[in-house]
Amino acid sequence: MNLNFFLMDGHGIYVWSSFLLTFSVCLFLFLKTRKILKKLEKDFIEETENLSKEQFSDLKKQKIIKEILVSQSKN
Amino acid sequence: MIKFLNPSYIFYLTGKILNFIKIFIIPIIIIGIIFSLFVAPKDYIQGDAARIMYVHVPSAWISLFCFALISFLSIVNFIFKIKSLSLIYKSLAPIGLAFNFIAIITGSLWGQPTWGTWWAWDARLTSMLILMFFYIIFIFSYKFIKNTEKSSKICTTVSILGLINIVVIKYSVNWWSTLHQTSSINISGKTTVHFSMLIPLGIMLFTFLMYSALIFLMKYRIETIRVKKKGLKKL
Numbered sequence: 522m523n524l525n526f527f528l529m530d531g532h533g534i535y536v537w538s539s540f541l542l543t544f545s546v547c548l549f550l551f552l553k554t555r556k557i558l559k560k561l562e563k564d565f566i567e568e569t570e571n572l573s574k575e576q577f578s579d580l581k582k583q584k585i586i587k588e589i590l591v592s593q594s595k596n
Numbered sequence: 597m598i599k600f601l602n603p604s605y606i607f608y609l610t611g612k613i614l615n616f617i618k619i620f621i622i623p624i625i626i627i628g629i630i631f632s633l634f635v636a637p638k639d640y641i642q643g644d645a646a647r648i649m650y651v652h653v654p655s656a657w658i659s660l661f662c663f664a665l666i667s668f669l670s671i672v673n674f675i676f677k678i679k680s681l682s683l684i685y686k687s688l689a690p691i692g693l694a695f696n697f698i699a700i701i702t703g704s705l706w707g708q709p710t711w712g713t714w715w716a717w718d719a720r721l722t723s724m725l726i727l728m729f730f731y732i733i734f735i736f737s738y739k740f741i742k743n744t745e746k747s748s749k750i751c752t753t754v755s756i757l758g759l760i761n762i763v764v765i766k767y768s769v770n771w772w773s774t775l776h777q778t779s780s781i782n783i784s785g786k787t788t789v790h791f792s793m794l795i796p797l798g799i800m801l802f803t804f805l806m807y808s809a810l811i812f813l814m815k816y817r818i819e820t821i822r823v824k825k826k827g828l829k830k831l
Contacts, residue, residue, distance in 0.1 A: 529644035536647045539702040543651040550694050554814045561821045584604030
């Protein structure tokens, strides 16, 4: 691999910047989204733990709540 | 069929698909980079600068597609008041905005070596910039307006106006004399891009679509948990 591969006849700066920017934006969005998701899941579990036993058992009857709790325990 | 419309089943399914995409996304990204930087040939006029096409074009397509879909969903949601549709368009908007931003910046980086300028106020570039403002207004509308009905009304208005802008973006290169070239890839007409460049472009499009699906599913789970968290507070 020679230096010209990186320089690309003078176009390297534009090409590499484009790819770098694209993947940086994508990585930023991914990390930000993952952080929010993890935090929300954690907060949700904490809030359900603060519920009374009756409230919690009522809540667990909802299938979607079960799914959220199961998915969090898997992580 | 009813099973597929069940929110708990959808939530379960998003988890399964997420895990599947997480396994394949990195190899797909690597394949996409190899094809666009190593395998694809240089353009006979633009040289290596044409490689920017492999990130610029799929980004522009996805940002346009996302907004068209958002518009459709918000109009349907406004008419039929289907709550789950708002979860879908809220999950799509950040993806569309990110790719719109990428398309504008990479377009600017492509413009300098080919046109000799970073930016020109031509119809295609300006309408893409306007689309970014529509995305920002749309996201702000559902994030900061707490009244659901009012927010839905504003979102629908913004999406209808944005939809008109999508048509302007598509036909701007035909209606006006622009620096931006006319469409090289046509589904119904003649495609002027060589096969050797079309394959890496297709792979990069697939890569970006997989990434979009990954973010969409994560965002969808976020929005679903938010709704359920609100329900917890009412208990």
